[in-house]
Amino acid sequence: MINFENIDYLQTGNKRQREAYQTLTRHTLLERLVEFDPLLAGTVPIGINLPSSDLDIVCSFQSPDYFEKFILSRFQKEDQFRIRLIEHPAGKAIIANFFLDTFEIELFGQAVPSKQQYAFRHLLVEHQLLVQFGEELRQKVIHLKEQGYKTEPAFAEALGIQGDSYIELLHLPADLSVLSIKK
Incomplete structure (x- = not known):
């Protein structure tokens, strides 16, 4: 880490x-x-x-x-x-x-x-997601950002996370294997 x-x-x-x-x-x-x-x-x-x-x-x-x-x-x-x-x-x-x-x-x-501010907490969660899902997620998020998405909405879109992405990313389950990259 x-x-x-x-x-x-x-x-x-x-x-x-x-x-x-x-x-x-x-x-x-x-x-x-x-x-x-x-x-x-x-x-x-x-x-x-x-x-x-x-x-x-x-x-x-x-x-x-x-x-x-x-x-x-x-x-x-x-x-x-x-x-x-x-x-x-x-x-x-x-x-x-x-x-x-x-x-x-x-x-x-x-x-x-x-360390408790959203931006730093998002960084840690997003890093964990990138470790879990690797280059495929990284490229999908970058592609979405190039299309105008902000970072947290790009992660939510890529992973099919519903709701307010800024909040939902902070409440992901400890077991990230329940998530998958949207095709």
């Missing part, structure tokens, strides 16, 4: 994963966010990214105001920087986007421990 709490695994991944590692380390991005327990989530860590996929970094904060001020003071001069506050089921979330090298970076902060 890959330790997704440490980005070292990216060094031996596909080309885009190696580029992500170089960008994250060159800009010391995770180190600069360390007080917010940053974790890389999204499609790049599990190799289902499209060329335009961003690097999603989840962060946990105690104070949305402090997090927002911190992000503004450290990143507002980055290329195409923007920041917004949204209402999320778990409370206020702050999202900042900007570009570093060839990647759009998305920082997603909320008052939920990083």
Whole structure:
């Protein structure tokens, strides 16, 4: 099992994963966010990214105001920087986007421990599904993403999972053998 709490695994991944590692380390991005327990989530860590996929970094904060001020003071001069506050089921979330090298970076902060945030939990479930079903599922999900599906709906479509894909993926049975790839 890959330790997704440490980005070292990216060094031996596909080309885009190696580029992500170089960008994250060159800009010391995770180190600069360390007080917010940053974790890389999204499609790049599990190799289902499209060329335009961003690097999603989840962060946990105690104070949305402090997090927002911190992000503004450290990143507002980055290329195409923007920041917004949204209402999320778990409370206020702050999202900042900007570009570093060839990647759009998305920082997603909320008052939920990083390991418990949906994005990181989805990463773990999706990785488990890819381990279980292999390259056939990977290619089907990538194909669906190329057709415009978001990641979680693509997994749900590929596996015939009904309902809200963002919720249903988090409630899959421990025995994944009950699932199969839709033909």
